[in-house]
Amino acid sequence: MTAPEYLQLKAFARQDGALLALLWVSSFLLYIIGITNEMLGLAAFILMVYTPIFVGSRLGKFRDYGLEGLISFRRGYAYSVLVFFYGGVLFALAQYLYFAYMDNGYLLTQFSKMVTSDEARQVLQQYGMTEMMEESLKEMSTIRPIDYALNMLTINISLGLILGIPISMIMQRSTVKVKSEE
Numbered sequence: 001m002t003a004p005e006y007l008q009l010k011a012f013a014r015q016d017g018a019l020l021a022l023l024w025v026s027s028f029l030l031y032i033i034g035i036t037n038e039m040l041g042l043a044a045f046i047l048m049v050y051t052p053i054f055v056g057s058r059l060g061k062f063r064d065y066g067l068e069g070l071i072s073f074r075r076g077y078a079y080s081v082l083v084f085f086y087g088g089v090l091f092a093l094a095q096y097l098y099f100a101y102m103d104n105g106y107l108l109t110q111f112s113k114m115v116t117s118d119e120a121r122q123v124l125q126q127y128g129m130t131e132m133m134e135e136s137l138k139e140m141s142t143i144r145p146i147d148y149a150l151n152m153l154t155i156n157i158s159l160g161l162i163l164g165i166p167i168s169m170i171m172q173r174s175t176v177k178v179k180s181e182e
Helices: 003-034 038-049 051-066 073-102 106-116 118-126 130-142 145-171
Strands: none
Touching: 003 038, 003 051, 003 073, 038 051, 051 073, 051 145, 073 145, 106 118, 106 130, 118 130
């Protein structure tokens, strides 16, 4: 890959990483709201599961418009990993801002309400997990916003390294498909 090709790859990956971050931020916001509204929680889950499809479709657009229909597995993998990296950085920044300035303990309060409900308390007692859940909530209250953000950044980069393989394998193309004219 030449230097101009690498610059082009990074430019497309940055743009698509920003779009991926928007997808993840939307999913995260729907998750936060979905704690009290099950339909929005389901929508958050669907957006999260849509991630590899989204990256694959963006890789297809890069292949078709930026590379004239051809892309190797290696270049596709590099693109996918960079998209996850750039998207992960922007999403981590958004999460940090949320937890540092907007959450004010909302998420922890909602988890605590769920755990202390009658149904959850019975299940936790039945499985002997009451103490563990109390310790987990106590531990969550000590985690700093930067820790949440860095944890998600690590997860998203790892996800890119793993999901980049099947995405790139599916989207690679060594010959241009010719559209038949009828």
